Amino acid sequence: MSIKPEDFQIPSHYRHWEGDKAEDYIGPFFFYIDGETPRTAFRIQEHNCNAHNSVHGGVLMAFADYTLCIGANMGESESVATVSCNNEFVAPAFQGDLLEAQCFVVRRGKSLVFTRCEIRVGDKPVLNSSGVIKRILR
Numbered sequence: 001m002s003i004k005p006e007d008f009q010i011p012s013h014y015r016h017w018e019g020d021k022a023e024d025y026i027g028p029f030f031f032y033i034d035g036e037t038p039r040t041a042f043r044i045q046e047h048n049c050n051a052h053n054s055v056h057g058g059v060l061m062a063f064a065d066y067t068l069c070i071g072a073n074m075g076e077s078e079s080v081a082t083v084s085c086n087n088e089f090v091a092p093a094f095q096g097d098l099l100e101a102q103c104f105v106v107r108r109g110k111s112l113v114f115t116r117c118e119i120r121v122g123d124k125p126v127l128n129s130s131g132v133i134k135r136i137l138r
Helices: 021-026 057-073
Strands: 030-034 037-043 080-089 098-108 112-121 124-135
Touching: 021 057, 030 057, 037 057, 057 080, 057 098, 057 112, 057 124
Parallel strands: none
Antiparallel strands: 030 037, 037 098, 080 124, 098 112, 112 124
């Protein structure tokens, strides 16, 4: 199944991460690597909203986790798994909004990567997240 960013009004320079059924079901989510900075995007749909018609907190946390993991593997095929993920909800976002995130790698070790991300709608912060991501070395 080919999922295209343009189908969700997301710029075409974003790519879809193939193979994660949960992320596709929740999102789909998209990413690109801007130099050393991973960036992600997600268009909020009706089924992502809670009873208050804002994006559900669990959906935001799933998008943050996706972003932190993209930061850990830099969009490559290296397998990673979340060890911890901490989230701070700043403001609501609503159906139709384009969520964009930027990931920062704080420290990259041999087996663990410490990352943080900021999720925004335009210039408005929505969620801040930090995580520890395990590199699954084979």
